[in-house]
Amino acid sequence: MRIWLALAIALLLAPTMARAAPSAQARSLAAFAQMGQVLQSPRCLNCHPAGSSPTQGEAMLAHLPAAPGGADGHGIPGLPCAACHQAANTPVSGERIRSVPGNPKWALAPPQMAWQGKTLGQICRQLKDPARNGGRSLEALWRHMAHDDLVGWGWSPGEGRRPAPGSQAVFGKLARTWIDTGAACPP
Ligand code: HEC
Ligand code: HEC
Numbered sequence: 001m002r003i004w005l006a007l008a009i010a011l012l013l014a015p016t017m018a019r020a021a022p023s024a025q026a027r028s029l030a031a032f033a034q035m036g037q038v039l040q041s042p043r044c045l046n047c048h049p050a051g052s053s054p055t056q057g058e059a060m061l062a063h064l065p066a067a068p069g070g071a072d073g074h075g076i077p078g079l080p081c082a083a084c085h086q087a088a089n090t091p092v093s094g095e096r097i098r099s100v101p102g103n104p105k106w107a108l109a110p111p112q113m114a115w116q117g118k119t120l121g122q123i124c125r126q127l128k129d130p131a132r133n134g135g136r137s138l139e140a141l142w143r144h145m146a147h148d149d150l151v152g153w154g155w156s157p158g159e160g161r162r163p164a165p166g167s168q169a170v171f172g173k174l175a176r177t178w179i180d181t182g183a184a185c186p187p
Pocket of ligand 2: 042055057065070075080083097106
């Protein structure tokens with residue numbers, strides 16, 4: 001009797017569970033697709049380039065002058081990022097350039113965190129990989145995306161630049177959903 005009951009319950013629950021699993025994964029993939037609009041926006045990609053030097057602007061053209069990140073991302077001797085990038089965005093009265101972007105932590109993302117030229121699936125797997133994400137757990141990755149103020153610069157990029165889509169708060173909520181539903185990655 002007890003065995004039958006257990007079987008009946010298992011049979012009753014099985015279809016529900018079978019439906020629940022893909023739907024969590026679908027939610028996770030949907031959340032990551034939304035996050036992708038931020039991750040693959042020029043504001044983020046310009047500083048997560050494929051080469052050793054950043055790119056700039058909406059078209060993500062080579063940074064002028066070339067400004068290699070160097071050993072620690074803060075530039076090479078004689079040409080540190082901080083020579084031009086201040087602690088905050090600095091308005092300039094140029095025709096082409098309306099402001100020089102700025103943040104106290106301004107530096108180039110290291111090569112293992114390069115996102116340009118990669119698919120969203122590749123970026124996703126790289127983000128989750130502690131060997132390539134700065135040794136971060138998923139929770140630490142979430143904190144960085146939701147609260148780091150250099151990431152936050154993407155939504156206050158200074159005059160003459162289009163902010164990343166949405167807001168850092170929305171980005172943080174999407175990342176929360178993505179992680180809580182299994183941090184699924186597109187192919
Ligand atoms: C001025 C350059 C710069 C900009 C702009 C920038 N990043 Fe980064 N990013 C970095 C640097 C440098 C690191 C490495 C620092 C560290 O690991 O703490 C990094 C690391 C990260 C990491 C953690 C490591 C990983 O997995 O890649 C995430 C996530 C991230 N950035 C997200 C973003 C997002 C989202 C944006 C746009 C809204 C953005 N970044 C814009 C420079 C930048
Ligand atoms: C000689 C001055 C100078 C140096 C040195 C310099 N930059 Fe820049 N950078 C600028 C100026 C000016 C702009 C704005 C250009 C524009 O908006 O078209 C800029 C724009 C950028 C952008 C584009 C922002 C965006 O989303 O459009 C990134 C990323 C960037 N710099 C990263 C760096 C990093 C990282 C370093 C150090 C490794 C660095 N820069 C060194 C002057 C400099």
